[in-house]
Amino acid sequence: MTDVVLAAVLGALGGIALTVLLLLARRLARGATDLGSEAERAALQALHQASLAAPHLRAGLAAPDVVKAARHLRVLLGSAAVAVVSSDGTVSFDGATDGLESAAVRIAAQVRSSGRRQVFPAPGRADELEAVGAPIVVDGEAVGAVVAFAAPVRAALVRAAEEVADWCAAQVELGGLDASRAQLAEAELRSLRAQISPHFIYNALTAIASFITTDPARARELVLEFADFTRYSFRRQGEFTTLAEELGSIHSYLELERARFGDRLRVTLRIAPETLSTVIPFLSVQPLVENAVRHGLEPGEGGGEIRIASRDDGTHAEITVEDDGVGMDPDALRSLLTAGDDGRHVGLRNVDTRLRQVYGPGGGLVVETNSGAGTLVRMRVPRSQPLNDPDND
Structure with missing residues (x-):
């Protein structure tokens, strides 16, 4: 030159x-x-x-x-x-x-x-x-x-x-x-998995044990559901999955919770079939359902209903998890998502953080709640994500 x-x-x-x-x-x-x-x-x-x-x-x-x-x-x-x-x-x-x-x-x-x-x-x-x-x-x-x-x-x-x-x-x-972001994403997943262990596994095993003598067939079904749930939740590969796969794990989770709650836990699903193949971050919907059970319905005496829905708006899939439980104060929610708290609602904050990392500042959760009015959590995920194909993880 x-x-x-x-x-x-x-x-x-x-x-x-x-x-x-x-x-x-x-x-x-x-x-x-x-x-x-x-x-x-x-x-x-x-x-x-x-x-x-x-x-x-x-x-x-x-x-x-x-x-x-x-x-x-x-x-x-x-x-x-x-x-x-x-x-x-x-x-x-x-x-x-x-x-x-x-x-x-x-x-x-x-x-x-x-x-x-x-x-x-x-x-x-x-x-x-x-x-x-x-x-x-x-x-x-x-x-x-x-x-x-x-x-x-x-x-x-x-x-x-x-x-x-x-x-x-x-x-x-x-x-x-780039490497730091990948390590942070893995750390967030480890945090979610660590949350699952103390807050759910003990109750699930206790529920299974209660059926062993009274209803052995039901106990066997619950053991299989528990195996499917843990196999999915603790899998090692991939940061992404499909909505269909996550819903499969959610089904197992809710079956185990029904063993505890009985008729006090009601579940309604309205899933648009075209959204089932949507790529989502691994363990992004399941923690929202667990949060609805633990912090929405469990504190109340009468249980309640969880509604899980998805729809296709053309460019995005909108996924919502709603409960009619105790709700929470909006100011407390805002503090939880921005500054953190003493360990409660870790899953909600974790999912919000990971969504923002993947989809940008505007890609986080939208939460509607108030004390005594239940909670609705909404996430919007792009329908086309060629770089996040779970088969390429």
């Missing part, structure tokens, strides 16, 4: 990129065939190469896919060869090798140690490749380095290598955030 092109690359990696893209979009919208100046074309190419490299850096600099990122970074820098070297010495290299990988490791160690970019002249003939190395710094620690080889290394390449190293650091940080 010429110095002009490299300068444009640097601009593309900064705030100028947005202006350039808007300019290009306006020209394309008018049907213009001219893509603009050399600088604008270089900026567009730089952004394209950066977008191709980004996904391959998210798993960390030692991941196998980083070699694919190095290929795009070499085109981006216009250099003869590029190496991305992690802190453990893993080299992802693209370009003419000719013994340059070992040189890249040595250069990366030096720039990581110094914490700043450095230029390394060719040791022999003038036509041999020179190198520039720049550290990849994440949270104040040099986790790797970008090393670019060229003959000669010009000032624009030195600046570009440093900018690319900073951009790589940003991608590594984004990958870390």
Whole structure:
């Protein structure tokens, strides 16, 4: 690349990129065939190469896919060869090798140690490749380095290598955030599973035991329902399931609760068949039903009714869980969902948090309640979620 092109690359990696893209979009919208100046074309190419490299850096600099990122970074820098070297010495290299990988490791160690970019002249003939190395710094620690080889290394390449190293650091940080979100989601599921154990299993087993002598056949049925419930609730794979699968587990749960409540627990289902295949976060409806039983109906002497419904509004499936139990004060509910409490209603707060993580701030639960007026909990889930297919978990 010429110095002009490299300068444009640097601009593309900064705030100028947005202006350039808007300019290009306006020209394309008018049907213009001219893509603009050399600088604008270089900026567009730089952004394209950066977008191709980004996904391959998210798993960390030692991941196998980083070699694919190095290929795009070499085109981006216009250099003869590029190496991305992690802190453990893993080299992802693209370009003419000719013994340059070992040189890249040595250069990366030096720039990581110094914490700043450095230029390394060719040791022999003038036509041999020179190198520039720049550290990849994440949270104040040099986790790797970008090393670019060229003959000669010009000032624009030195600046570009440093900018690319900073951009790589940003991608590594984004990958870390993705991993943190996944770990948080798993932690939330573990929290829900831990909630199930103390609050439900003891009562279920006690109910089963009460039928062993008086109605052995009923006891056997309840044991099977208990097995189905626990098998689903404690399964290890996947963050997503379908509404149909979750309703199957809810059926088992409610059968076990009926063994305790008898006729005091009434259940009504109004499920639109077209919503059964809707993908939902695993354990997102079941805790709402359990919350309705434990905090809605159980405190009252006369039991009550739980109504579970779903409907398809075209773009979303709306799922509601309603009870006619004791309800709660709206201000107390607001405090529960925002600041947490002493451990009650953990499932409700947990589901709300996970829905917002998956579908954004507007994707949480909508709760209608008042003291003595029961509670209705509503969730809306997109009908199309190709990235959340439970078969791909």
